[in-house]
Amino acid sequence: MNPATVQELIWxxxxxxxxxxxxxxxxxxxxxxxxxxxxxxxxxxxxxxxSGPTHYISLASxxxxxxxxxxxxxxxxxxxxxxxxxxxxxxxxxxVLAALIGLATLRLSGVYFVIFTLGLAEMIRNLVSWVQxxxxxxxxxxxxxxxxxxxLYWMLLVTAGCVYLLGWIxxxxxxxxxxxxIGGDETVARHVGINTAMAKVILFTTTGVFGAIVGAIxxxxxxxxxxxxxxxPQLSFFVVIMALLGGSGRLWGPVVGVIPFLLIWNxxxxxxxxxxxxxxxxxxxxxxxFLPHGFVGRIEQLRARARGR
Amino acid sequence: xxxxxxxxxxxxxxxxxxxxGLNLQYGVARxxxxxxxExxxxxxxxxxxxxxxxxISPILTVILVIPVAFIGNWxxxxxxxxxxxxxxxxxxxxxxDSILATFGMSFIFIGIMVSIEGGFFFYKYLSEPISILGSxxxxxxxxxxxxxxxxxxxxxxxLHYSRPGVAVRxxxxxxxxxxxxxxxxxxxxxxxxxxxxxxxxxxxxxISTFITLDASIGVVFTLxxxxxxxxGGVGEIRGAIVAAIILGLVETGVATLVxxxxxxxxxxxIFVIILLFRPQGLFxxxxx
Amino acid sequence: xxxxxLFGLAAAxxxxxxxxxxxxxxxxxxxxxxxxxxAGGAVVTQWPNVRLWVEEVNARGGLDVGGEMKMLExxxxxxxxxxxxxxxxxxxxxxxxxxxxxxxPYGTGFNIATxxxxxxxxxxxxxxxxxTDKMEELxxxxxxxFFTLGTTTAFVDGVKEILIEQRxxxxxxxxxxxxxxxxxxxxxxxxxxxxxxxxxxFDIVYDKSYPLGTPDLSPVMxxxxxxxxxxxxxxSYPPDSFGLAEQAIIEDLDVKLYYSAVATSFPAFKGAYxxxxxxxxxxxxxxxxxxxxxxxRKAHMDITGKVADYWASANTYASLQILEQAIVGAATLDRxxxxxxxxxxxxxxxxxxxxxxxxxxxxxWSVGQWQDGVFRGVKGxxxxxxxxxxxxxxxxx
Numbered sequence: 001m002n003p004a005t006v007q008e009l010i011w012x013x014x015x016x017x018x019x020x021x022x023x024x025x026x027x028x029x030x031x032x033x034x035x036x037x038x039x040x041x042x043x044x045x046x047x048x049x050x051s052g053p054t055h056y057i058s059l060a061s062x063x064x065x066x067x068x069x070x071x072x073x074x075x076x077x078x079x080x081x082x083x084x085x086x087x088x089x090x091x092x093x094x095x096v097l098a099a100l101i102g103l104a105t106l107r108l109s110g111v112y113f114v115i116f117t118l119g120l121a122e123m124i125r126n127l128v129s130w131v132q133x134x135x136x137x138x139x140x141x142x143x144x145x146x147x148x149x150x151x152l153y154w155m156l157l158v159t160a161g162c163v164y165l166l167g168w169i170x171x172x173x174x175x176x177x178x179x180x181x182i183g184g185d186e187t188v189a190r191h192v193g194i195n196t197a198m199a200k201v202i203l204f205t206t207t208g209v210f211g212a213i214v215g216a217i218x219x220x221x222x223x224x225x226x227x228x229x230x231x232x233p234q235l236s237f238f239v240v241i242m243a244l245l246g247g248s249g250r251l252w253g254p255v256v257g258v259i260p261f262l263l264i265w266n267x268x269x270x271x272x273x274x275x276x277x278x279x280x281x282x283x284x285x286x287x288x289x290f291l292p293h294g295f296v297g298r299i300e301q302l303r304a305r306a307r308g309r
Numbered sequence: 310x311x312x313x314x315x316x317x318x319x320x321x322x323x324x325x326x327x328x329x330g331l332n333l334q335y336g337v338a339r340x341x342x343x344x345x346x347e348x349x350x351x352x353x354x355x356x357x358x359x360x361x362x363x364x365i366s367p368i369l370t371v372i373l374v375i376p377v378a379f380i381g382n383w384x385x386x387x388x389x390x391x392x393x394x395x396x397x398x399x400x401x402x403x404x405x406d407s408i409l410a411t412f413g414m415s416f417i418f419i420g421i422m423v424s425i426e427g428g429f430f431f432y433k434y435l436s437e438p439i440s441i442l443g444s445x446x447x448x449x450x451x452x453x454x455x456x457x458x459x460x461x462x463x464x465x466x467x468l469h470y471s472r473p474g475v476a477v478r479x480x481x482x483x484x485x486x487x488x489x490x491x492x493x494x495x496x497x498x499x500x501x502x503x504x505x506x507x508x509x510x511x512x513x514x515x516i517s518t519f520i521t522l523d524a525s526i527g528v529v530f531t532l533x534x535x536x537x538x539x540x541g542g543v544g545e546i547r548g549a550i551v552a553a554i555i556l557g558l559v560e561t562g563v564a565t566l567v568x569x570x571x572x573x574x575x576x577x578x579i580f581v582i583i584l585l586f587r588p589q590g591l592f593x594x595x596x597x
Numbered sequence: 598x599x600x601x602x603l604f605g606l607a608a609a610x611x612x613x614x615x616x617x618x619x620x621x622x623x624x625x626x627x628x629x630x631x632x633x634x635x636a637g638g639a640v641v642t643q644w645p646n647v648r649l650w651v652e653e654v655n656a657r658g659g660l661d662v663g664g665e666m667k668m669l670e671x672x673x674x675x676x677x678x679x680x681x682x683x684x685x686x687x688x689x690x691x692x693x694x695x696x697x698x699x700x701x702p703y704g705t706g707f708n709i710a711t712x713x714x715x716x717x718x719x720x721x722x723x724x725x726x727x728x729t730d731k732m733e734e735l736x737x738x739x740x741x742x743f744f745t746l747g748t749t750t751a752f753v754d755g756v757k758e759i760l761i762e763q764r765x766x767x768x769x770x771x772x773x774x775x776x777x778x779x780x781x782x783x784x785x786x787x788x789x790x791x792x793x794x795x796x797x798x799f800d801i802v803y804d805k806s807y808p809l810g811t812p813d814l815s816p817v818m819x820x821x822x823x824x825x826x827x828x829x830x831x832x833s834y835p836p837d838s839f840g841l842a843e844q845a846i847i848e849d850l851d852v853k854l855y856y857s858a859v860a861t862s863f864p865a866f867k868g869a870y871x872x873x874x875x876x877x878x879x880x881x882x883x884x885x886x887x888x889x890x891x892x893x894r895k896a897h898m899d900i901t902g903k904v905a906d907y908w909a910s911a912n913t914y915a916s917l918q919i920l921e922q923a924i925v926g927a928a929t930l931d932r933x934x935x936x937x938x939x940x941x942x943x944x945x946x947x948x949x950x951x952x953x954x955x956x957x958x959x960x961x962w963s964v965g966q967w968q969d970g971v972f973r974g975v976k977g978x979x980x981x982x983x984x985x986x987x988x989x990x991x992x993x994x
Contacts, residue, residue, distance in 0.1 A: 028692025032685040039681075055401060104581070107588040111341065111404065115539040116584050122532060123577030126808050129779040130570045133806040138784050139730055139749075142709070144738060222680045223713070224706035226781040228809050229680060233532060237343075241412060244405055269682070270689060273674045277632050278420020284413025285389070288406060292396060312819060320813045423632055427640040431839060431865040438847045446815065447847045520812055521839045523637040525678075529810050564816035570779055570806035572816075 004171045004251050012168070012252065016161045023150035031149045035221070036262055038156035039214055043235075044243040044254030045163045046210035049170065050203040051243070052251070053179035057114045059236040060101060063121035064094045064208045066231030068215025070128055073141030073225030083145055083220065090212040097124075098208020102201035109186070118233065125231035132227060141225035155217045163210050167251045175199055245287060247296025256295040313562050315444040321557030322454030323520075325461055326512030327530050328537035328549045333464075333505035336544025337481045338498040340390055341404055343411040345534050346527030347418035348506050352378065352513025353522045354422050357430035367434050368452070371514050375507055382506030385414070386499045394498070415527060422524035434518040449518040456515055460508060461550055468546060477501050481544035482594075509534075540580050542593025551591055555579060622670040623660060623930065625651065626690035627700040628711075633678025634809075635704055638835050641863055642726065642909045643703040645901040647671065650917040652900055660921060663928035672696055680710050687711045691718045697930050698920060705729055705782065712739040719932040721923070721939055723916040725909055728752065728782070730789070736956040741936055743953055745912055747961040747978065752880065753789045755963030755976035756856055757797055759878065759986050760828060764799075768853040768988045769828045774803035774821035776841075777832035786832040786858065802826050811837065818844035828854040835860035838879070839869070846873050846992045853988040854878065862908035862965055862972050874967050876989040881908020882965025882974025884982030893947040907965055907972035915946035949981065 022034045043061055051057055071090035075081035101120055108116050132138055170176045178199045181189040189196050219225060246257025264283050272279045291298055331345045342348075352374050359365040359373070393410060397403035435449040468474040479487040480497045488494045516522070537556060541548025556576050563575040583591065629643045630636040651671045654660060659668040672694050676683035683702060690696050691714060699715060701724040702708050708727040715722050716739045723743045729735065730749045736742055763769045773794060777787035787806065794801060803824035807817050814837060821829055829852045831841050838857040845855065860866065861879020884890055885907075893914060897905040905911065919939060924930065927938040943952035951958050962977035966986060973984045 029685065029688040032688040036681065036685065057405075104585060108584060109588070110401075111335075111543065112539055112584060112588055112590065112593075115535050116581065118532065119536050119539075119577045119580045119584075122536075123574055123581060126571075126574035126577065126779075129784075129808060130568075130574060130806070133570060133777070133779040133784050133787070134568075138781075138788060140705070140781060140785050142731060144734075218681070221684060222706070222710050224680075224709040224781075226706055228780050229706070232679075233528065234679075237412060241409060244409060266685070269674065269686065270693075273672075274631070275420050275424065276675050277416050277423065277677065281413045281416030281418075281420060284416065285410060288409045288413065289392065292406075312816075316813065316815050316819075323812060419632055423636070427631060427636060429637045429835065429839070429865065431863075431869055433843075433869045436843055436846065438849065445848055447843070519843070521836045523836070525632045525634060525636055526810075526836075561813065561816055564807075564811075564813075565819065568805060569776070569811070569814075569817045569820070570808060572811060573808045 004168045008252065009165075009168050012161075012164050016157065016164075019157055020154065023153050027149075031153060033262060033266060035149055035153050035156065037258055038153055038160055039218060040239065040242055040258045040262065041255050042156055042160040042163055042210060042214050043239045044246070044258055045160060045167060045251070046207045047239050048243050048251065048254050049163065049167045050200075050207045051240075052249075052253070053171075053176065053183045054200065054203070055183045056105075056109070056200075057240060058117045058204070058207065059114055059233070059240065060098075060117035060121045061207075061211050061239040062231050062233050062236040063101075063124045064098060064211025065215035065218075065235055066121075066125060066128070066227065067094050067097060068212035068217075069219045069222070069225050069230035070141070070215075070227055071212070072216045072219040073143050073230075074132070074136060076143050077141045077225075078136060078138065083143075083147075083216075087213065087216045090216040091209050094212025094215075095205050095209040098211075099201055099205045101208070102204035103197075105204075106197050106200065118236065121231070121233060121236060125227065125233075128231065129227045143219045143223055143225060145220040147220045149221070152217055152221055156214065159210060159213055159217065164251065166206060170203070171251060175202065179203065245291070245294050247294030249293075249300075250296050253294065253296045256299065260295060311442050312444045313558070313565050315441050315446060316565075317558035317561035318554070319446060319450045319454045319557070320561055321554040322450075322457035323512075323516055324533065324537055324553035324556050325457045325550050326453065326508070326515060328534045328541075328553055329461060329464065329546065330505035330507070330509030330512065331534040332538045332541070332544070332546060332549040333477075333501050333508070335538060337477055338386065338390075338502040338505070339394070339400065339403055339484070340386075340407045340411065340502060342505075343408060343531055344415035344418055344527075345509055346529065346531035347415045347422075348378070348382070348509045348527075349513035349516070349530050350422060350522055350524065350527045351418060352510030353430055353517030354426060354513075354524070355510075356514040356517045357432055357522075358425065360432050360434060367514055367518050371456070371511050374510050374514050378507040378510035379503045383499055383503035385506070386502040389414070390502070391495065391499070394495075415531075419524055419527065425524075427524065429521050429523045430517055431521050432517075436519065447519060453515040453518065457512070460511070461546070464508075464546055473497075473500075536577070536580050539590055540583055542590030545590075545592040548590055548592035555583075621665070621667055623662070623667045623698065623924070624670050624672060624694065624696040625698055625700065626672050626674075626694060626696035628674045628676050628683055628686045628690065629700075629703040629707075630678040631675035633676075635678040638726075638860065639703045641865075641903070641906050642913060645897065645903055645905070646910055646913040646917065647673070647700055649897055649900050650914060650921070653896065654921065661925055662930060676702070676707070678704075680706060683707050684710055684714065687714045691715070691720070698924070698932070698935075700920075701725060701727070701916065708742070709735065712742045716741045719936065721920070721932065721936040723919055723939070725913045725916050730785075732957055733955070740956070743939065743956045743958065745916055745951070745958040745961065746909060747963055749785055749789050750793075751961075751978060752963050753786060753793050756790070756830060756878075757793050758976055759856075759964060760794065760799060760830075760854065761797055762986060763828070763854050763988065766988075770826075771798060771800050772802045772824070772826040773799050773828045773830060774824045774826040774852075775801050775830045775832075776803070776817055776821065777806050778809055778834050778837055779806040780809045780834065783832045783834065783858075790830065790832065807837070809834070811840075814840045814844050815847070817841070818848050818850060822848050822850050827852050829856065830854075831857040833857045833859065835863070839866065842866070842870060842874055842877065846870065849992055853990075855989050856964070861967075863906050864904040867967060867970060867972070872970070872994045873992050875969065876966060876987045878964055878966045878975070878986070879972070880964065881906075882962035882972060882977060882983075883907045883911055884974055884980065885971055887949075887982055889947045889949075908962065911947050912961065915944075915948040915951060918946040919944045919951060949979075
């Protein structure tokens with residue numbers, strides 16, 4: 001992963017500003033897709049903050065997303081708390097949780113890290129269900145607010161923008177440099193005096209904070225929260241897949257993965273209602289075989305070709 | 310206490326069936342197969358479908374499943390996965406590609422299964438009570454357990470005491486080195502992948518006699534299989550079996566002694582604890 | 598073209614398929630799971646009834662809307678049991694496909710999640726597979742949302758009444774073994790049951806939950822058996838309702854009253870266990886002796902090739918009959934008028950005469966029992982034909 005440039009930041013700023021007008025130009029279906037795009041952009045970019053430079057693939061996104069959704073659901077439904085206070089609380093819990101997971105995973109590498117995060121996420125999902133069942137009691141977790149899709153879209157856009165900005169700052173900082181060395185060779189990193197543990201935990205914590213925030217923002221949209229649904233491991237896989245489809249070399253990689261992924265997804269969904277899952281599978285394979293380095297790889301290839309001419 | 314031991318061991322048999330195949334596929338062929346659970350459910354669907362339409366016993370289905378699953382998985386490896394293996398420059402790149410590709414395959418499998426049966430695979434076979442050491446259990450679980458033991462033993466003996474088995478183990482240690490000593494790595498990988506898929510599908514057919522499955526439930530088994538393989542250590546058949554036994558006993562023990570509500574949480578907790586103390590899994594080799 | 602399934606006569610018209618014809622069609626949108634965890638239930642209760650209704654109406658030549666016969670055109674999507682996905686597809690139905698009416702989703706959460714969207718576009722939603730105690734708050738908030746399958750409390754009440762009856766009859770004592778699936782609806786029901794059973798003087802001697810997707814329920818059943826209670830109540834979901842029955846048979850659970858919630862009413866339940874599950878109680882119920890129900894069940898079998906389940910199938914079909922009669926009665930496709938018509942009128946359905954008070958239809962079955970191969974309603978609200986409850990006597994054929 002290369003350090004991001006000032007030029008990139010300016011471009012990102014322009015894009016965010018333009019994206020803010022989306023709700024004015026569209027409503028209903030296309031705004032709904034916009035919400036999805038923002039949700040996954042924020043999740044995949046924050047995933048990339050950690051996994052991009054370190055090459056550690058985390059499958060814990062669902063744990064943080066679920067914490068956000070559950071805290072908002074439980075807080076608003078059982079304790080009459082306000083949405084905003086629960087949003088803040090979920091960010092804190094998501095961060096603490098991520099820091100703990102980060103500390104626990106320090107000794108793990110490769111596939112062991114991947115599956116460890118998955119196992120932890122599943123453990124959290126089961127614990128939350130158990131706690132809700134035995135201690136909180138429940139008449140259903142309802143999140144009834146006045147937010148429209150446009151409001152949620154803007155909240156997610158701001159979140160995604162913050163994630164990008166943070167990533168941009170980190171990639172140009174000493175921390176970003178340290179992470180790139182860790183990604184290259186962790187032993188070397190340790191030998192040149194980098195506190196690898198600290199760097200990894202800090203980054204992972206930010207992933208957790210943003211994951212929880214996104215989950216909290218989505219909760220009003222779902223209106224009714226079921227722990228098994230907000231903690232669904234499918235989300236973790238989707239985040240990873242969209243980020244990888246984008247390509248992991250750039251901070252803007254996830255965006256170019258998320259948008260085509262969701263467009264293809266929705267096109268298939270609406271045109272093949274009886275076999276959407278099968279067609280999606282085929283679409284997946286086609287992408288994997290014909291875009292070996294993700295969309296970023298393809299874009300950079302095209303760019304290089306254009307320059308060559 | 311005896312109840313826990315009996316039920317726990319029987320459940321371990323189920324888990325071993327779920328995980329042994331993936332262990333081979335990942336440990337030897339280096340494919341992180343996210344479609345593992347769907348292959349298992351395909352085996353279950355075959356058993357259900359043949360039983361309800363033609364009254365064919367699931368035990369017979371198991372025998373029918375073996376050649377079909379073997380050829381099917383071999384074809385998948387040969388034509389869908391080999392290009393990915395060839396183009397990947399590192400283990401990491403192959404992992405990323407195989408995650409993406411097998412995730413796509415899992416969707417295709419679900420789509421195929423839904424078009425055959427969209428509801429629950431609901432039938433009963435050998436659901437008779439049987440008493441072992443004074444503890445009641447069902448015959449179908451016992452049959453599945455015995456077959457799991459049989460498969461595990463055969464696999465172990467084959468891997469350790471036959472020439473092709475030794476080649477498979479060599480590839481699992483190092484693809485480069487095995488290539489240098491004259492092992493046909495692509496061929497061994499393809500056969501191991503096919504063998505792994507076959508075990509998984511057979512497991513699915515057996516499991517369907519006592520757990521009600523549906524087309525979409527594969528992911529649950531994929532998760533369990535991944536946990537077991539990693540807990541045991543990649544590429545170690547003993548590891549997968551020991552991990553399956555630990556999970557089976559822990560789940561049953563917690564369900565009986567503490568609270569059934571904590572069974573799955575406890576299983577994942579044990580997994581987490583084991584990895585904290587042995588980051589390479591129970592029997593895994595320390596990564597270099 | 599793929600997403601349009603036309604039936605009967607409509608297929609012939611579609612060949613000519615011009616926009617002119619499209620105006621003569623009533624577009625009906627339906628979203629429910631075809632894949633994912635809830636698909637197994639939706640393919641039994643939801644989808645067959647949607648198809649049955651569309652096919653029947655079209656075979657009759659369509660609906661008479663103010664003197665003009667209009668055929669139904671069904672636009673269906675798979676939500677993959679994912680709320681985010683469902684919401685997006687609902688927006689698609691409303692703004693892209695511009696359907697005239699919708700079939701309410703399958704599952705409590707999905708109904709509540711789509712209520713704001715459908716509300717914004719004025720679609721009446723006659724929810725079936727949605728059970729909640731927040732009815733009042735929800736219908737005030739979403740005046741387009743109607744409920745037809747009862748409340749959480751009514752559900753638990755039905756079981757409580759049976760427990761009291763059986764206690765008075767001396768079949769069971771004060772002790773109950775109760776388990777529940779640790780998921781939204783299971784948790785909610787168990788929570789309510791603790792309160793109501795306690796008030797009725799019962800002692801829940803075994804009270805445990807188990808996680809969704811537990812592969813082995815034998816420890817749960819062994820625990821319940823050890824408690825010695827003569828009444829067993831499980832607030833369960835489809836795959837585990839089957840698993841619990843299986844374990845009860847294996848363990849030869851010695852109870853006089855056995856209840857498991859969702860999916861006990863599925864025909865497959867009896868298909869697998871035969872007479873072993875005779876006298877098992879479950880959520881739902883129906884009155885197969887009622888001619889209207891019998892005719893409906895026969896049509897369901899003839900057209901979809903499947904036996905209707907003994908609970909929400911009839912309610913689902915009834916909800917579509919209400920929509921149909923409201924469109925014909927209001928003689929317009931104007932959704933506001935149709936919604937008002939639903940509020941103001943009563944409807945002749947397979948469930949009998951249904952009407953709404955504060956958007957809530959108080960006619961439903963809450964508990965049924967397998968009696969000699971048929972799942973008969975034993976408790977309900979405003980329903981006719983409830984049969985007396987029988988005590989469970991062993992698990993043999």
